Amino acid sequence: MNISKFVKTFTGESPGNVRPGLHHFLRESDGAIARFHLRVDSGGDGMLVANAAAMARLTPSGVVIAKGLLDGDDSAAIVRRLKKLFRGASAERLASDVAAVAALVERMERPQGGYPILNLADPALAPKTLPLERPLAADVPLCAPFHSTKIMERLRQLGIPHVTFIAGRNCDESHLVRAVERGSDLGLITGVRGRGSELAAGNRINDAAAAGLDHLDVYCFSADEKIHDSLAGEGDHALAVRALAAARKYEICAVAQLALTRATLETIDQTLEAIVGHGIENASIFAVAAESDPQQAMAADELPPAAAIVEESAERLGIRLMWQPTVRFDPSTSLGEQLCRGPRTGGDWAIRVEPDGAVFAPRGPAAPAGNILEDDWETIERSEPFSKYRRRLRSDTRCDTCPGLAICAADCPREPAGWANGISGRRPEVGGR
Numbered sequence: 485m486n487i488s489k490f491v492k493t494f495t496g497e498s499p500g501n502v503r504p505g506l507h508h509f510l511r512e513s514d515g516a517i518a519r520f521h522l523r524v525d526s527g528g529d530g531m532l533v534a535n536a537a538a539m540a541r542l543t544p545s546g547v548v549i550a551k552g553l554l555d556g557d558d559s560a561a562i563v564r565r566l567k568k569l570f571r572g573a574s575a576e577r578l579a580s581d582v583a584a585v586a587a588l589v590e591r592m593e594r595p596q597g598g599y600p601i602l603n604l605a606d607p608a609l610a611p612k613t614l615p616l617e618r619p620l621a622a623d624v625p626l627c628a629p630f631h632s633t634k635i636m637e638r639l640r641q642l643g644i645p646h647v648t649f650i651a652g653r654n655c656d657e658s659h660l661v662r663a664v665e666r667g668s669d670l671g672l673i674t675g676v677r678g679r680g681s682e683l684a685a686g687n688r689i690n691d692a693a694a695a696g697l698d699h700l701d702v703y704c705f706s707a708d709e710k711i712h713d714s715l716a717g718e719g720d721h722a723l724a725v726r727a728l729a730a731a732r733k734y735e736i737c738a739v740a741q742l743a744l745t746r747a748t749l750e751t752i753d754q755t756l757e758a759i760v761g762h763g764i765e766n767a768s769i770f771a772v773a774a775e776s777d778p779q780q781a782m783a784a785d786e787l788p789p790a791a792a793i794v795e796e797s798a799e800r801l802g803i804r805l806m807w808q809p810t811v812r813f814d815p816s817t818s819l820g821e822q823l824c825r826g827p828r829t830g831g832d833w834a835i836r837v838e839p840d841g842a843v844f845a846p847r848g849p850a851a852p853a854g855n856i857l858e859d860d861w862e863t864i865e866r867s868e869p870f871s872k873y874r875r876r877l878r879s880d881t882r883c884d885t886c887p888g889l890a891i892c893a894a895d896c897p898r899e900p901a902g903w904a905n906g907i908s909g910r911r912p913e914v915g916g917r
């Protein structure tokens with residue numbers, strides 16, 4: 485059975501009849517409930533995400549089959565539907581295709597060591613080889629429910645299945661829990677990222693877990709308490725450890741959010757070992773880099789060897805590591821503050837959406853590409869920031885001697901043009917309900 489043929493290969497196949505947009509399914513498997521998100525793009529092809537962890541891109545026929553299976557249709561009915569939509573194939577061939585997608589769905593129900601969404605280090609998923617019609621995820625600073633709800637409804641409408649809220653300093657607990665609750669009601673994969681100080685306070689993790697939180701990303705800058713606290717604030721190290729333990733206790737996927745600077749690099753081995761010691765298998769990392777006078781940030785030329793050290797260490801320890809776009813050091817703000825703001829987006833498959841709806845590409849200057857609440861996606865996609873971003877990703881920025889570092893998968897990290905400028909200088913009015 486050839487499952488790989490259902491991964492999109494741009495064959496020019498005619499679109500199926502599944503409505504474009506986001507479809508959400510719950511399926512019982514061995515007494516457990518599995519969640520599936522099927523995102524169907526306008527060409528009929530799509531993306532299937534299982535339990536916020538495993539993902540497969542599908543051809544138009546794969547979309548029709550997956551939708552039928554997840555709707556509970558029997559194989560014979562799906563074969564009849566395929567025969568009408570994709571003429572020329574024999575009934576035997578179509579039945580074998582249905583069986584192959586059924587096997588894929590079953591396999592995705594039980595992902596190994598699941599991390600929410602994908603790793604661009606995998607060449608099959610890199611944006612250069614499989615450009616996505618729309619992003620898969622959005623990073624949104626936590627805001628009042630009135631704003632977060634509008635943004636999530638719009639994300640759902642656009643077929644973007646995953647939202648990660650960024651919990652800033654002294655975030656409002658009710659905003660956090662209500663955002664997760666609403667995301668979960670809308671069928672979105674919902675995550676929260678922040679410092680231990682915000683996340684571990686009171687019953688927040690328990691309440692967020694009850695509201696349907698899928699993943700919790702906790703800043704872990706260094707296993708050395710002094711280094712971590714000097715960047716994240718007094719006492720944060722202990723609270724970060726507590727947040728990770730609570731995430732595990734309440735069965736939320738826990739992710740260690742690392743940052744690469746000169747100071748954190750010195751203890752990266754110990755940090756990764758400590759993460760494993762806490763039972764955490766997934767880590768994300770972004771570098772903070774400067775073109776000149778980097779101080780404690782990384783210099784551009786230091787990034788590739790430092791990334792090699794991080795990747796080797798993570799591989800040795802069996803940690804799934806995801807790189808996020810490098811953030812450009814801002815000399816007007818302390819390094820710790822910049823680290824606690826985190827990366828602009830969770831990766832190159834994501835967008836940043838500010839509480840007022842302003843949208844930013846994963847990399848480049850801090851220029852909004854439009855407003856997700858007011859503009860259609862095509863307008864945002866055609867905007868200058870997104871056009872420039874796409875041009876960079878499409879041009880081959882890997883050097884001839886690139887040793888295949890995961891950090892280089894989307895863009896050469898030594899190229900400042902591919903870094904993300906901080907955008908948190910702009911904070912619109914987001915108070916209220």
Ligand code: SF4
Pocket residue numbers: 788881882883884885886887888889892895896897898
């Ligand atoms: S793409 Fe090549 S030049 Fe750029 S960081 Fe990677 S290995 Fe170095």
